[in-house]
Ligand SMILES: Nc1ncnc2c1ncn2[C@@H]1O[C@H](COP(=O)(O)OP(=O)(O)O)[C@@H](O)[C@H]1O
């Protein structure tokens with residue numbers, strides 16, 4: 001078992017005919033992920049890398065190949081439209097890797113998500129992986145290993161850091177979810193924690209957050225009230241100056257809100273073990289979870 | 292991206308939001324002509340910097356007030372002279388302050404009451420939200436902390452758009468309820484919402500919004516921030532960018548596709564990924580050091596980019612050591628090692644360098660660095676790297 005992606009996942013790649021998309025989709029397929037179609041408007045009827053049929057629309061990919069999951073590598077000006085198309089086509093889970101989508105476009109996407117059953121992961125994220133079964137996006141497969149720790153993070157490289165620390169200590173992961181660094185995104189920390197909490201294959205959770213917004217606080221409140229599984233966390237940005245966007249569009253302390261201190265305090269208050277440095281994320285969990 | 296008050300007011304005018312007429316100039320030679328365009332008894336002189344709190348600010352030479360309401364044209368001329376080229380320190384600029392390169396002369400309004408009005412994106416529910424308060428001209432964070440009941444929030448569903456009831460809610464919260472006021476505020480709020488939406492703003496703030504003694508509503512101050520992800524569709528906004536307001540190193544970095552933010556410590560960092568870059572700053576601090584910058588080279592990290600990154604961090608005179616922290620995901624550590632070696636040939640590395648490589652083909656990458664003859668210290672983990680650079684600097 002795992003969350004969101006697994007054995008039944010049938011992936012359609014939107015915009016994977018580009019250079020980066022091709023590279024990563026090929027990596028995902030080599031990992032064993034079940035890609036069934038590509039969508040690039042105008043290239044319908046041709047074939048991607050001698051492997052997949054290309055369609056002009058996501059609707060065609062759903063109808064003809066039974067796609068239920070989409071990964072999006074579409075450039076920022078067109079990415080929100082790509083997400084909306086996938087929602088309209090009834091895709092269950094959309095993973096949007098694209099970085100740099102205007103916030104305004106994402107507010108419309110968010111509204112469409114509310115009116116649908118579709119779940120969005122990202123944008124501006126590394127993707128999602130259920131080790132050993134399915135890897136969608138740009139996460140390096142070799143750092144993961146099948147296991148029982150669920151990982152959720154806004155940052156790509158910090159996710160890798162946590163996964164790798166677990167793996168070299170002999171602990172695998174159930175599913176790793178990169179939710180992305182944008183201020184308006186699909187799946188939140190809270191959503192991911194709920195999924196992990198309900199997943200019998202997940203025994204412990206690592207939550208990685210950063211400055212900006214209040215998603216970590218919301219997850220902390222839920223954990224305090226509902227989660228019995230051991231949870232460890234790390235928050236990046238203790239030294240970030242207020243009012244500055246730290247690389248991620250969403251990583252900004254505005255006034256009194258979104259600071260690392262507030263988040264760490266909320267997490268600790270919820271009984272979550274907070275790693276003092278990014279080097280100790282796995283160790284912090286393994287102190288409270290023996291596996 | 293931010294713009295100046297006078298530029299924001301140009302946009303306000305385009306969107307039907309009333310502002311006092313005025314003219315912004317960059318040299319004393321232009322003062323008189325600008326002052327002559329301003330009608331009315333009194334005249335206002337305003338320092339243009341990308342920071343608020345100017346009215347209560349002080350210049351580094353002791354001159355008080357970055358915003359002045361004056362009785363005569365002569366006094367306005369002198370005030371402008373005192374401000375131009377001077378450095379203004381406000382609670383938003385930090386202790387270093389900002390040099391005033393533009394002075395804005397405007398009509399003086401006869402203020403009856405000051406209010407606060409802003410629109411921004413509420414991250415919690417992904418909708419634009421108006422924030423309105425009867426406490427104008429004050430720091431809104433302070434109002435929110437001390438008298439939260441005086442702040443009204445009105446969310447707008449972006450798919451449904453702005454409706455009359457949204458505007459009425461704001462009007463009644465502010466107590467601007469005469470027929471004429473309702474009419475004026477309705478128009479102003481429509482303009483404000485359209486401006487926010489059409490120009491992809493992340494914030495439009497009017498502090499203060501005022502009623503005049505004649506009962507009219509006007510925006511006396513204007514602050515606008517834009518979503519940088521959307522600038523590609525707004526060349527007219529990009530044209531308003533004032534590079535003089537930004538750190539030159541940050542401007543260069545953005546040209547090279549690097550995400551860089553200057554800080555005031557002495558340990559430079561070069562990292563891939565924004566989260567890891569922040570975490571690297573944090574761990575330097577954790578072990579007693581002080582980060583000189585935030586720098587995310589992104590997923591790329593080719594030789595050219597790494598060279599450019601080294602050049603930028605080394606142009607900071609405070610830097611006494613460098614910490615490179617790379618987690619090679621898909622990319623090979625070999626590529627990154629070659630990038631560092633290549634960069635070291637092009638820039639003079641005269642400070643200690645600690646490199647932590649992890650991930651894809653890490654052994655090969657480390658070997659390349661070891662055999663390069665470069666003077667660097669290799670680290671096994673992020674903690675190890677941070678400890679080592681802090682130690683090396685203390686020597
Ligand atoms: N055109 C004007 N007419 C009259 N008073 C003004 C005018 N512009 C500003 N002021 C006064 O100066 C104060 C500060 O100006 P403002 O533009 O808000 O700058 P800041 O917020 O940077 O201090 C305002 O709250 C208002 O009382």
Ligand SMILES: [Mg+2]
Pocket residue numbers: 343344428498499512
């Ligand atoms: Mg003001």
